[in-house]
Amino acid sequence: MTGTAADALAVTRVLDAADRIVVVSPHFDDAVLSAGGLIAARVEARQPVEVLTVFSSARAIATRGGRHQAFTDYALRVAEDDRALAALGARARRLGLYERLFRDPPPRGPFGLFRTSLEIARSAETSAVQRAIAEALNNGNAIILAPLGIGNHVDHVIVTVGALRAIRDRDAQARVLFFEDFNAMSERNRRLHPVSRLRPFPFRDAPGWASPRTAVEMTAISLLTRGPDPTALCDLPVRAEEWSMSALPLTTRHETAKFEALAEYRTQTSALGGEPQLRALLERAHARRGGELLWRFRASGASSS
Template identity: 35%
Template sequence: MVLSPHLDDAVLSCGALLSSCAEWGSRVTTVTVFNGMPESPLSEAALSFHESIGLTDDPMGPREAEDDRAHGLLGVGSTRLGMPEALYRCDASGRHLYPHDQDIFVSGPTGDLEPELTARLAAAFSALPAVQEADLVLAPLGVGRHADHVLVAAAARRLDRPRDSVLWYEELPYILYDHCAGWEAEIAPGTPLISRYSRENWERKLDAIDCYASQHPILWFEPDSRREEITAHATALGGGTPAERYWWRP
């Protein structure tokens, strides 16, 4: 079971593992946390985001359809919690918490970031049958310091599970960005696990990523070369074989 901050994160970061597990006959599910519809009025950041992805009228429906297609290709199930993502969240007075584009990326300590929401997420995760029944839960590390990723990571750390039943994934595309270089020294939790994949499962992951067409302009500096960029990184990581890297907490 994979905790996915947004609709594309599980596939971007864990798609080859998901494909492999489904191929082996394992029951695999992703849980998308932040896919709630925004409420008016929208923040400057939200308006800019909608314009950049070309979804000004219905910002969530087409993205969910993309997500459905990606999951279908991988052969895995999905659940969505419907919580509003950072761009849409407001405080009790109705003021946007992240009014500008740069605000969603957290600088400085993250321990006190939206503590009430962190507690709600932790409780929601613990109550999910998908979490309760899973042999293994995958959670994001928070590479890139996107507020939503940081919150999901913080909530996942509160899960009452054996440490060896939670595996932590590093997030694409942030691990490819120059400004995120050296992230391991800050947040890598312990022992890395390099998971290598067949060419078929790797291609299936790339095909699933292709489904998220609305997101390509904001995720990649060169959208048309994303498959090559992702594969070059993964092949270097796997010593010649495409791989994803995961982490165990000590």
């Protein structure tokens, strides 16, 4: 079940009233994977869109090898990001933090990236994200789009915690929206997250049926994630009446623009099963879920604007 028409209309009005949209992307490609159609639509409507990529650098990248070697060429990855965002007409900004894959101590195997700890709440990375979001909110009438942290990837959770801290201010709540991370392509991942599980989809509609290999990998991740979720790290109780989900439909033109931008991320798309499989997965998600999904938090007693 998707969000109501009233929910979608409320979110559209919030977006329309902004002087610009700032999409906070944990890594290169996350913004386009989750909200590429929305970005294309907003740019077409002559609304400035900025993509702020948080984890866009690495320390001692030469010490990492194996299956992650392709991710160590940051000159290539930045060039891919530049081309993708230029294709959508969005402005690129980068916070320059080191992604978890290249922070010390090294994660224990690939699944170490999906194991969170209480240290996240007091990390320098979380504070940097919180400051960047606060700065954007204080500069004009921007609307922030941030990830929900579905899938428990450490870097995504850090960004979500920074955004959730921003909405402690009730005035900011109307200006921060949350998109579903790519790992939400797994319905099991969605149902493990305290917010997205409020609006489950039938397993028979799961996007993974269009790309079984990717679905199997995501299921494996969901079985091995450990640690607190973003709301727990912020001591934010999840109440169904305070969260609403909206599905924003994509026109054929905007969906095509999203896929053309994604095609520029060759480093990432190969790691996600290849461009054809990725496209099939996202097409099914858009069709079965009604478009790209956004969540809005409104604390009990807040106005319904």
